[in-house]
Amino acid sequence: MLEAALEHLVRGIVDNPDDVQVDLVTGRRGRTLEVRVHPDDLGKVIGRGGRTARALRQVMTGVGGRGLRVDVVDTDA
């Protein structure tokens, strides 16, 4: 449900919605939602000064509880 919610939020703000992939990874540091997007959309998901990424984190914390992390994965790296 959390993956689907984040996937929906991201798909709506990028030029290549079909390239959006979200995975929920549970590790030692708790739950992390990993977001992958088309390289051209990285800037859109991060936003100026990280503003959009911060908004995505805020919403997911709000609906998923504290300790839920959101990582935007740079697929070029």
Place this chain on the structure above:
Amino acid sequence: MSQHIAQTALDPAADDPSADDAGVAVAESDSAGTGVDGTADRSAEAAADSAVSAADAASANQTGEALLVREGDIAADYLERLLDILDYDGDIDLDVEGERAVVAVVGSNLRGLIGPGGATLDAVQELTRLAVALQTGVRSRLMLDVGGYRAQRRTELTDVGRRAAEAVRDSGSKQKLAPMNPFERKVVHDAVAAVDGVFSESEGEEPARCVVVLPQA
């Protein structure tokens, strides 16, 4: 109407499986001279051109109220799907106030989308504006409310602003209010402006920016 035209103009290019191949073939044929592939590309290009001009016409038509109504519709789609996924019960009310689309999610168990001090609500509003702007091509200033949070906050802040204004008017000394976000400061400025003999300004940097109420010279 204009949207329909844009759609039909786009379809031939989108449905033509050779369109992509033609683009590649022509890039190669620059050195090899023009052939059959060049013709295919010209028709694909023509289709793309007419789609672009139809889209231009569509955006030219979408000014003022029509654009704001469309903003509301796009926002409603984005938010409805989010509520669905989260299994939240909520209805969406759309309105246009002045120069803004106003979108309100109404329901009882929406606290998860409001957050401490409305922080989550601000974040959802930010994302919704981006989703709207992506489709309209125009930056959106739409206002989102969830569970009546902003409406209630507006009532409280109007009170805060009016009381501060009256206190400054009576004492003659300025008063600095607590840090607020842009929406909150706007409400306070409006409340102060309704009282004679005082005026207000904002000072400081976000997120510590606050309203200062001063006596009129």
